[in-house]
Amino acid sequence: MKIIGGDGMPIEVLLVEDSPGDVRLTQEAFRDANSSIHLSVASDGVEAMAFLKHTGAHANSPRPDLILLDLNLPKMDGREVLAHIKENDELKTIPTVILTTSDAESDIVKSYQLQANCYLTKPVQLDAFEALVKSINDFWLTKAKLPQQRQTV
Amino acid sequence: MKPIFPTTLLLVEDSPGDVRLTQEAFREANQAVRLHVAWDGAEAMAFLNRQGANINAPRPDLILLDLNLPKMDGRQVLAQIKEDANLKTIPTVILTTSVAEADIDKSYRLQANCYLNKPVELEAFEALVKSINDFWLTRVKLPQQRPVG
Numbered sequence: 452m453k454i455i456g457g458d459g460m461p462i463e464v465l466l467v468e469d470s471p472g473d474v475r476l477t478q479e480a481f482r483d484a485n486s487s488i489h490l491s492v493a494s495d496g497v498e499a500m501a502f503l504k505h506t507g508a509h510a511n512s513p514r515p516d517l518i519l520l521d522l523n524l525p526k527m528d529g530r531e532v533l534a535h536i537k538e539n540d541e542l543k544t545i546p547t548v549i550l551t552t553s554d555a556e557s558d559i560v561k562s563y564q565l566q567a568n569c570y571l572t573k574p575v576q577l578d579a580f581e582a583l584v585k586s587i588n589d590f591w592l593t594k595a596k597l598p599q600q601r602q603t604v
Numbered sequence: 605m606k607p608i609f610p611t612t613l614l615l616v617e618d619s620p621g622d623v624r625l626t627q628e629a630f631r632e633a634n635q636a637v638r639l640h641v642a643w644d645g646a647e648a649m650a651f652l653n654r655q656g657a658n659i660n661a662p663r664p665d666l667i668l669l670d671l672n673l674p675k676m677d678g679r680q681v682l683a684q685i686k687e688d689a690n691l692k693t694i695p696t697v698i699l700t701t702s703v704a705e706a707d708i709d710k711s712y713r714l715q716a717n718c719y720l721n722k723p724v725e726l727e728a729f730e731a732l733v734k735s736i737n738d739f740w741l742t743r744v745k746l747p748q749q750r751p752v753g
Contacts (some may be wrong), residue, residue, distance in 0.1 A: 455625045508668070535618040537715070543712070543713060543715070544712035544713055545712075546708060546712070546718065552671075554745065556747070556748055559694055559745050559746075559747050559748075563692070563694075563695070563747050564692065564693055566686070566692070566715045567738070568717045569695065569717060569743045569744045569746060570717060570744060570746075571743060572616035572745055573744065579679075586738070586739060586743050589735070589739075590735060590738075591718075594720060594732065594735050595718045595719060595720060596653075596703070596708050596719045596720065596721055597654065597708075597719075598705075598708055598709045598712050599705055599708070
């Protein structure tokens with residue numbers, strides 16, 4: 452079984468999140484769960500799109516294997532980022548997981564309409580947050596088959 | 605945290621052995637799962653569109669879709685689900701023996717929610733079903749809204 456990252460290449464995860472506390476917790480939880488993850492952070496929607504399109508300061512950014520996307524973001528909203536990803540032929544195959552505090556039904560439905568790959572709510576409790584990050588690692592980075600193709604820059 | 609209401613799953617699978625194993629593994633993993641089976645792609649679409657004998661078919665919370673199916677291919681079923689404004693919000697998980705990169709890429713391109721490879725080993729198959737239950741039916745927020753009518 453071919454596992455992403457199993458060939459010595461790190462698993463590239465892009466976290467799009469504006470809360471420094473949540474970024475820190477996610478980094479620490481992934482470090483505990485899987486040492487072959489390389490986590491990049493974009494702190495708003497515009498930076499996320501620059502990272503994905505290799506523009507500006509992100510000319511050498513890696514193509515993520517998985518994107519974790521918050522919905523409420525400065526500059527460009529997470530829903531808009533999601534729509535851009537899923538409308539783009541190059542980017543649409545990257546699994547994009549919504550990770551947000553919102554459990555509003557309208558946000559859940561809208562995200563699936565925009566073809567989010569799945570929708571997760573951020574728990575407030577620290578233990579539950581760590582367990583959620585571990586479950587993302589166990590399911591998406593261990594069980595699921597992700598597209599292997601990397602763009603040659 | 606277990607779902608209180610029954611969770612409706614549609615399994616689209618033509619192999620009787622795989623259907624049986626999936627039913628048994630879900631029975632072990634989660635009593636609240638109601639698993640419906642469509643044996644080919646045409647039957648899957650009739651179930652989802654409530655045609656013919658499927659007039660009272662429930663809307664699935666999650667679809668498990670094999671790729672290689674009689675009558676209508678899984679790729680075509682996936683494309684029809686994701687082109688339908690009403691059906692596209694149902695998370696659709698590809699569950700197939702194919703590990704071909706072309707199938708993986710094509711499935712994500714057609715907006716499969718995720719792609720899983722069916723293991724041959726029985727224990728690994730049961731573990732995979734358990735992980736589908738643990739992740740998709742426990743962690744993930746699925747759309748609750750059912751269209752009226």
